[in-house]
Amino acid sequence: MKYIDDFRDPATARALVARIRSDAGDAPVRLMEVCGTHTVAIARGGIRPLLSGAVTMLSGPGCPVCVTPDGYIDAAIALGRERNALLASFGDMLRVPGKSSSLEKEKGAGLEVRVVYSPLDAVTLAAATPDREVVFLGVGFETTAPAIGGAIKTASVRGVRNFSVLASVRTIPEAMGVLAADPEVRIEGFLCPAHVSVVIGTDAYRPIARRYGIPCVVAGFEPLDILMGISMLLRQKKVGVARVENEYSRVATPAGNRKAQDLIRDVFAPCDTGWRGIGVIPGSGLRIADRYASFDAEKKFGHPVVYAPSVSACRCGDVLKGKILPVDCPLFGKACVPEEPYGPCMVSSEGSCAAYYRYGAR
């Protein structure tokens, strides 16, 4: 733990804040932290108010629960209700509202939903209950994809036929591209995810830096990582360059984790997919590859997830795109609170609305 303390040192934090303030211009620099874990770390560290006036941190779409369309929840509930499937899910998904209900509410009404800590636990569950179909709700980004892929391969090798995955896997760089091109968002720098970058490699952001002229810095999740990353973005802006830099070089490499990438390529295939609040982004999804089709719950049960933009006063979409801050949504903290969430950004522990609500000085 002494190692972690090095990344939480108060004196170094003060020095970095001073440097960020002196490098910032007159108007606050608009930076986006792409990843939900960064959003939470920034809120928990009280970093946003520390930089107010110098830097505006916009929260990006990097919370897997938040960008999962409500049609996905509806499909999961239908598999449980109509096909008598035993649903296995990460705990975060339970309170996410679908069109008319949530897994938590359905669970209260008798739907069987088990919370698991890893996709492999769902395979174990399936092996232990051979007379029930176990559907794992495979939601995540590039960080979770290898674990979901590993579970599918394990089920395949062990011949666990009553296991399948309702996949909702998305890739980050494509979403960053859409936001970079959006003139309304006006991003001047991307604080790129730590764990995703460990898998895909820091080179994955080069096209964004090159094409849109936006500086990218991969940063770790500790307070000093974040402050250092922000400082590096400001330095790039100051000297007028836009490239990919790596603050998280202790773990992330330019090429990333080849083994994990191979696993993703083996089990998944790229597809177009819908992001809640943002819309369909071409090539931003990973569907289960045809050779593993028997583990694809959508195909196995002929029950495709339908993406349809939802119509409500909830402005999660604009929050996910960085167009507004959570506090600017008319529902925030009133009709929409963590106990009774209206939109997914208030549900997930990584959601930006939840982070603002929980850690913001109201």
Add this chain to the structure above:
Amino acid sequence: MHDKILLSHGEGGKRTRDLIAKVIARYFDNPVLSPLFDSGLLGRIEGEIAFTTDGYVVTPPFFPGGDIGRLAVCGTVNDLAVCGARAVAISCGLILEEGLPTEILERALAAMRDAAREAGVTIACGDTKVVERGKGDGIFITTAGLGVAVDGWRPAPPEIRPGDRIVLTGTMGDHQVAVLIARQNLAISAPVLSDVAPLSDLLLPLLPRFAGKVRFMRDPTRGGVGVTLNEMASAANARFVLDEGRLPVRESVRGVCEILGFDPLYLANEGKAVLIVAGDAAEAIVAALREHPYGREAAIVGEVREGGAGVRMRTLAGGVRAVDYPVGDQLPRIC
């Protein structure tokens, strides 16, 4: 005696009598309970009476550093102690699941006896029910506790004022992490012991010694220090500001929290107390706490400030953020 609990052990007949006389009363051998009357007769008690109740459903019932029996006694003793009362008598309600190995029951009873001895409290009465297999989780214990308050002391949230200090008697999260690891479904191991302990000897001597200086005490069990402080701040209508760098957390607990994404602020403790004390006595109170084995790592962790009710934290990064109630964590039963 049978090696497993049967439904007939709870039906009131000879087997119930056997269970009580040959097993339970053997562990709880004291002049109040041993006659096995329908009530324990405690005699005349002087002073203000404090009265509390609690239920214990922890799974697994045995975990590193403690078990459901020790938990049941300590939890009750501590609820009284933070109200300034020394526990005098505790009841023991047992809800046993058909098929429970008698040996498990005996281990829990022995732990209750030992914890009661340590806290100087009498297990004065009891009740035993047996539920069908599948309708319980091995063993549940309910207690009521009766205590006598230290003369002249009462919890006084309205007296909390800016400049008061927030004192924590030791490290956060030990109990919950020990129980989580004991559940063995997390595929991690760490040398963490539950902190479950009776706090009356740690806390009660402070009250006459620092008269007028201890305003309010709570034991941060379920929901941890974070939730307890929020409740205390609401009760006192005061603003608490914590110092992230001063919150004591054991290295091993921190390690587990880093891996699993838990915040030690919200993890349960069973042998800790939070005290709001006068600023001018805080250092001396911490020094006194540290003299006791259960208070070795006591620390001032924050202060009371001007402003509306609520809890804030000065972070290591130098910022300030809110410390709120957590919502709907998917955590197993831990007490």
